[in-house]
Amino acid sequence: MMPKISVKNLNMAYDNYVIMRNLSFDVQQGEIFLIIGQSGCGKSTLLKYLLGLKRVSHKKIFYDGKDINSIINVHGFYGEKIGVLYQGGALWSSMTLAENVALPLETYTSLNGKEIEEIVALKLSLVGLKGFENFYPSQISGGMQKRAGLARAIALDPEILFFDEPSAGLDSVSAKRLDDLILELRESLGITVVIVTHDLASIFAIGTRAIYLDVESKTITATGTPHELLVSSNDKNVVAFLSRETKIVQS
Amino acid sequence: MTKIAELKLENKNIAIISISGTWSIYEKHPHAEEFIETILSKPSIQKVDLKFVDLKSWDSALINFLIHILDSCESKNLTINGDNVPSGIRRLIELSRTSPVRNTPPASQKKSTMFESIGCVGLLVFFNLRTFLGFVGKLLIGIVFFIGGKVKIRGREFAVVLQEVGVKALPIVFLISFLVGFIIAFVSVLQLSQFGANIYVANLVGISMMREMGCIMTGIIMSGRTGAAFAATIGTMMVNDEVDALQTAGFSIINFLALPRVIALTLMMPLLCIFSSFIGILGGLCAAISTTNLTIVRYCAQTANVVCLNDFFVGIIKSCFFGFFIAAIGCQKGLQCKRSAEDVGLTTTTAVVTSITAIIVMDAIFAVIFSLLEI
Numbered sequence: 001m002m003p004k005i006s007v008k009n010l011n012m013a014y015d016n017y018v019i020m021r022n023l024s025f026d027v028q029q030g031e032i033f034l035i036i037g038q039s040g041c042g043k044s045t046l047l048k049y050l051l052g053l054k055r056v057s058h059k060k061i062f063y064d065g066k067d068i069n070s071i072i073n074v075h076g077f078y079g080e081k082i083g084v085l086y087q088g089g090a091l092w093s094s095m096t097l098a099e100n101v102a103l104p105l106e107t108y109t110s111l112n113g114k115e116i117e118e119i120v121a122l123k124l125s126l127v128g129l130k131g132f133e134n135f136y137p138s139q140i141s142g143g144m145q146k147r148a149g150l151a152r153a154i155a156l157d158p159e160i161l162f163f164d165e166p167s168a169g170l171d172s173v174s175a176k177r178l179d180d181l182i183l184e185l186r187e188s189l190g191i192t193v194v195i196v197t198h199d200l201a202s203i204f205a206i207g208t209r210a211i212y213l214d215v216e217s218k219t220i221t222a223t224g225t226p227h228e229l230l231v232s233s234n235d236k237n238v239v240a241f242l243s244r245e246t247k248i249v250q251s
Numbered sequence: 252m253t254k255i256a257e258l259k260l261e262n263k264n265i266a267i268i269s270i271s272g273t274w275s276i277y278e279k280h281p282h283a284e285e286f287i288e289t290i291l292s293k294p295s296i297q298k299v300d301l302k303f304v305d306l307k308s309w310d311s312a313l314i315n316f317l318i319h320i321l322d323s324c325e326s327k328n329l330t331i332n333g334d335n336v337p338s339g340i341r342r343l344i345e346l347s348r349t350s351p352v353r354n355t356p357p358a359s360q361k362k363s364t365m366f367e368s369i370g371c372v373g374l375l376v377f378f379n380l381r382t383f384l385g386f387v388g389k390l391l392i393g394i395v396f397f398i399g400g401k402v403k404i405r406g407r408e409f410a411v412v413l414q415e416v417g418v419k420a421l422p423i424v425f426l427i428s429f430l431v432g433f434i435i436a437f438v439s440v441l442q443l444s445q446f447g448a449n450i451y452v453a454n455l456v457g458i459s460m461m462r463e464m465g466c467i468m469t470g471i472i473m474s475g476r477t478g479a480a481f482a483a484t485i486g487t488m489m490v491n492d493e494v495d496a497l498q499t500a501g502f503s504i505i506n507f508l509a510l511p512r513v514i515a516l517t518l519m520m521p522l523l524c525i526f527s528s529f530i531g532i533l534g535g536l537c538a539a540i541s542t543t544n545l546t547i548v549r550y551c552a553q554t555a556n557v558v559c560l561n562d563f564f565v566g567i568i569k570s571c572f573f574g575f576f577i578a579a580i581g582c583q584k585g586l587q588c589k590r591s592a593e594d595v596g597l598t599t600t601t602a603v604v605t606s607i608t609a610i611i612v613m614d615a616i617f618a619v620i621f622s623l624l625e626i
Contacts, residue, residue, distance in 0.1 A: 053498060084496065086496060088492060093487075093493065108501075
């Protein structure tokens with residue numbers, strides 16, 4: 001089966017400083033794929049490459065077998081097929097929550113105002129924000145902003161959902177609820193999910209496959225399910241990373 | 252005062268550093284360099300013994316002292332006996348020494364020569380100008396598409412921007428323009444009254460406000476007020492990933508963020524300029540009638556006689572360009588903002604300075620063009 005996302009020998013650099021080299025991995029349809037590693041290893045930068053926010057040379061990143069450079073439109077990425085939840089939610093501050101969720105619907109669909117309103121209410125209720133339609137991002141808490149960001153990310157029922165540190169800044173109950181929601185979306189809509197994280201509680205709870213970006217060797221040093229990485233990885237950094245967090249989870 | 256660190260030589264091969272008392276970063280404490288110097292000045296010393304006698308309390312001052320001693324001794328292959336080191340101190344030292352060192356490239360230390368610096372500044376100006384012209388090009392394409400109906404801007408947001416850059420700017424434009432007109436008239440009266448030519452105050456105020464001061468003062472006000480606001484707003488959006496969110500949602504940041512602002516300010520600037528010019532003339536009138544024997548009717552009639560339609564349109568044309576460039580510079584600088592609060596401040600400052608400089612330069616260019624066209 002053709003992978004949903006395919007990365008081949010990608011090198012990431014900041015100015016002339018190489019962050020990661022020779023990154024190659026595939027993300028299959030319907031997976032919850034995790035990009036893990038220590039802070040500062042380049043996880044979020046890799047996400048930017050995957051989202052087309054950082055330009056790459058040809059034949060490095062493929063979506064459904066097509067080169068990212070051929071599907072990126074003049075404005076940016078092909079927005080209707082992907083949804084992104086950024087670390088802080090990244091809601092458009094001049095718009096209400098309803099307007100934030102409605103904007104992609106207004107842009108990419110031919111739904112009328114009433115239908116859009118109904119879908120907005122549905123998406124906001126999915127993330128537990130029913131009744132907050134007319135609030136501005138500055139009027140709600142950080143956790144709520146994140147949930148509203150998720151409502152916006154799933155507004156168009158995208159094929160792929162990207163998460164940048166989804167549990168950062170959330171309490172354990174909210175983080176668990178977000179994990180459940182991700183699983184639910186994957187199960188019900190068959191969405192492919194790519195998550196950048198170092199929250200191992202989430203990794204073991206929802207991840208189907210993970211890659212570990214090693215800051216020392218500057219490449220992927222382990223690939224597999226989170227449990228495979230923990231049990232059978234020969235890389236001491238991977239084991240140290242996962243086992244430390246596992247102890248916390250178990251305790 | 253008792254010394255909290257002392258160096259003794261047990262024999263010619265062994266140095267003993269005795270550590271005692273209270274070590275605090277808030278109090279004066281010995282520096283490791285003096286001890287290291289003494290130890291290294293005696294080549295016969297092969298071993299350094301650390302002894303802790305009656306150590307009352309300690310903090311980072313002692314840890315730092317010991318790390319210096321250990322590093323220097325180890326680099327000279329001296330044996331260190333640290334059996335006596337309290338466990339807390341030992342753990343902290345081990346922790347600091349086992350911390351992984353990230354292999355990041357060192358910051359460039361090279362000091363550039365004067366010519367290199369001039370060259371770097373030249374290149375920076377060139378690249379900035381090139382980037383800005385590219386941005387202006389995209390804006391112009393956006394405007395053409397907008398006029399052709401291919402690009403839509405959100406009506407409610409556009410109305411908010413129009414209100415922000417138009418109606419809400421009226422009070423400050425009123426104040427500044429009135430005072431500028433008043434000052435021009437006041438200074439003119441002082442000079443012209445010596446020749447009995449007070450009536451010409453109306454000429455000076457009328458022409459200068461219509462052709463130059465109206466649009467320049469409005470431009471400067473809008474640079475500081477609106478251009479800065481555009482840069483800060485978009486800069487903050489960059490910091491909060493809002494711009495990335497727009498891009499990944501497939502929106503054109505030019506059409507979505509810059510276009511409404513640029514169109515709004517380009518439309519509002521001529522209106523503000525007209526308002527500013529008339530208020531400036533009003534300021535001049537107030538100064539003239541309060542300091543000379545001129546009447547309101549005479550002053551107005553004289554202004555109407557000398558200020559022609561050309562002067563009026565010169566101001567309007569210039570203000571359109573000023574409005575376009577103030578908004579374009581504000582938006583472009585905002586989009587160049589990096590990811591910290593400090594960068595937002597820097598971006599805002601740069602936007603204001605660049606806009607004001609651009610206004611003055613453009614005004615000079617317009618002066619030459621209008622002079623050649625005899626307008």
